[in-house]
Amino acid sequence: MEDRVVSVALDEIHKRFDANEVLKGISLSAHHGEVISVLGPSGSGKSTLLRCINLLEVPDSGRLFVSGEEVILKKTRDNRTVPADMKQVERIRSKLAMVFQQFNLWSHLTILQNVIEAPVHVLKVPRQEAIDRAKMYLDKVGIPDKLEAYPAHLSGGQQQRAAIARALAVEPEVILFDEPTSALDPELVGEVLQVMRTLAEEGRTMIVVTHEMGFAQEVSSRVIFLDEGLVMEDGDPQTVFNNPETDRFSTFIKAMV
Amino acid sequence: MDLSIILENLPIYFTGLKNTVILVSISLVLGLLLAVPLAILRNYGNPLVQLPIRAFVYFFRGTPLLVQMFLIYYGFGQFDLIKESLLWPFFREAYFCALFAFTLNTAAYTTEILRGAIKATPHGEIEAAMAAGMSRFLMVRRIILPSAFRRALPAYSNEIIFMLHGSSLASVITIVDITGAARIINSRFYSPYEAFLTAAVFYLAITFLIVFLVKKLEVHWFAHLQPQSTSEQVVESPP
Numbered sequence: 001m002e003d004r005v006v007s008v009a010l011d012e013i014h015k016r017f018d019a020n021e022v023l024k025g026i027s028l029s030a031h032h033g034e035v036i037s038v039l040g041p042s043g044s045g046k047s048t049l050l051r052c053i054n055l056l057e058v059p060d061s062g063r064l065f066v067s068g069e070e071v072i073l074k075k076t077r078d079n080r081t082v083p084a085d086m087k088q089v090e091r092i093r094s095k096l097a098m099v100f101q102q103f104n105l106w107s108h109l110t111i112l113q114n115v116i117e118a119p120v121h122v123l124k125v126p127r128q129e130a131i132d133r134a135k136m137y138l139d140k141v142g143i144p145d146k147l148e149a150y151p152a153h154l155s156g157g158q159q160q161r162a163a164i165a166r167a168l169a170v171e172p173e174v175i176l177f178d179e180p181t182s183a184l185d186p187e188l189v190g191e192v193l194q195v196m197r198t199l200a201e202e203g204r205t206m207i208v209v210t211h212e213m214g215f216a217q218e219v220s221s222r223v224i225f226l227d228e229g230l231v232m233e234d235g236d237p238q239t240v241f242n243n244p245e246t247d248r249f250s251t252f253i254k255a256m257v
Numbered sequence: 258m259d260l261s262i263i264l265e266n267l268p269i270y271f272t273g274l275k276n277t278v279i280l281v282s283i284s285l286v287l288g289l290l291l292a293v294p295l296a297i298l299r300n301y302g303n304p305l306v307q308l309p310i311r312a313f314v315y316f317f318r319g320t321p322l323l324v325q326m327f328l329i330y331y332g333f334g335q336f337d338l339i340k341e342s343l344l345w346p347f348f349r350e351a352y353f354c355a356l357f358a359f360t361l362n363t364a365a366y367t368t369e370i371l372r373g374a375i376k377a378t379p380h381g382e383i384e385a386a387m388a389a390g391m392s393r394f395l396m397v398r399r400i401i402l403p404s405a406f407r408r409a410l411p412a413y414s415n416e417i418i419f420m421l422h423g424s425s426l427a428s429v430i431t432i433v434d435i436t437g438a439a440r441i442i443n444s445r446f447y448s449p450y451e452a453f454l455t456a457a458v459f460y461l462a463i464t465f466l467i468v469f470l471v472k473k474l475e476v477h478w479f480a481h482l483q484p485q486s487t488s489e490q491v492v493e494s495p496p
Binding site: 105117122151 | 379381382384385386387388389390391392393395399400403404407478480481482
């Protein structure tokens with residue numbers, strides 16, 4: 001594993017919201033091609049961890065590296081931590097992509113417009129090239145016929161697949177998934193997981209916060225279990241699921257089934 | 258009722274119509290151009306920038322348009338500073354004063370309409386824009402404003418119509434708008450009913466046109482809100 005390229009690295013990341021310390025020193029590195037499932041009870045800091053990676057939340061302390069570049073943070077006078085350089089943050093975000101629990105498609109744009117928005121306006125890809133690419137990705141996620149539809153006209157599963165196409169369109173280093181199936185009706189979960197499985201098989205680097213144990217066990221190459229703001233388990237799915245190091249994980253698994 | 262009075266004096270009404278249309282459209286366009294940056298700063302600017310904008314909006318929403326117009330047309334002439342300045346040739350003219358008052362008035366109302374619409378942008382869509390690496394400026398231009406304009410349109414169409422009707426106050430400071438034309442006819446022939454009924458018909462016609470145009474814009478802009486059954490999309494069962 002040591003010889004592989006590190007896409008994202010976190011070193012002793014801390015984050016608190018007022019009195020509540022959500023992340024209590026998380027260190028972890030995601031290598032190119034890894035599919036990491038982040039598991040944990042609600043409130044364990046999974047989503048916060050993911051949101052720290054693309055700086056939707058700014059860590060209070062610790063170091064964060066994205067594709068070899070360290071994110072420079074600074075303290076304000078009232079002792080909050082903020083990024084020192086927003087241009088750097090924008091550049092780093094454009095190398096990552098995020099798929100949200102609530103899809104968060106831009107509702108006034110068609111599906112095609114949603115998918116080409118960041119390539120055209122952030123990455124400055126020529127429009128026609130972006131459109132061709134968007135069509136390819138919408139085909140890949142199985143909604144090639146929805147180009148002109150608006151998000152509100154699609155089912156939840158279709159919206160989430162469109163959101164995945166939007167994420168793919170920027171050809172990111174890493175795709176961050178924040179509970180991508182948690183807002184879906186049970187019968188729509190499968191179609192989204194199927195798309196994610198395809199992406200994993202293509203060797204894309206993914207960090208997935210999820211409650212889908214099946215996905216974590218079968219698709220991911222590595223499982224991380226977070227509890228009370230700390231990494232409790234970290235290893236390949238077989239080891240973690242069959243020989244967990246902590247009782248907490250066993251309890252968590254039992255509660256899930 | 259004597260319609261011949263009206264028919265013989267239609268040219269006066271058309272002059273009035275022209276003035277009403279010019280006053281209202283210029284003040285609406287300038288007011289909107291002012292309101293967009295003001296509404297953005299009102300939402301995202303620092304408190305020192307927000308305060309004067311709040312004061313501006315509060316003053317123009319808190320006082321009658323007629324009083325604002327009087328303050329500018331009659332009031333400014335009282336100050337030597339203005340009388341001796343390069344601006345005096347403008348503020349001396351009733352037409353300019355009306356335009357000035359209307360523009361600031363509609364800018365204040367429109368700022369408030371847009372402020373609310375911007376504030377109501379779904380937070381998830383803003384996060385998606387940030388996660389995509391958009392700069393603040395790009396996000397405002399591509400995501401927040403297009404989304405906010407759509408939300409603001411129904412309230413803004415009201416503002417357009419209020420401005421049209423409010424513009425009748427221009428007749429008080431000697432301007433021959435539609436109402437001004439009616440007042441001329443009335444004072445000339447002592448026939449208030451015919452004179453003002455004709456003015457009412459002109460206002461109704463313009464309002465009709467505004468409602469029609471807004472409706473067209475809504476069809477175009479609100480496509481994403483239309484129920485699926487009325488668009489060309491067909492309802493599909495999940496695969």
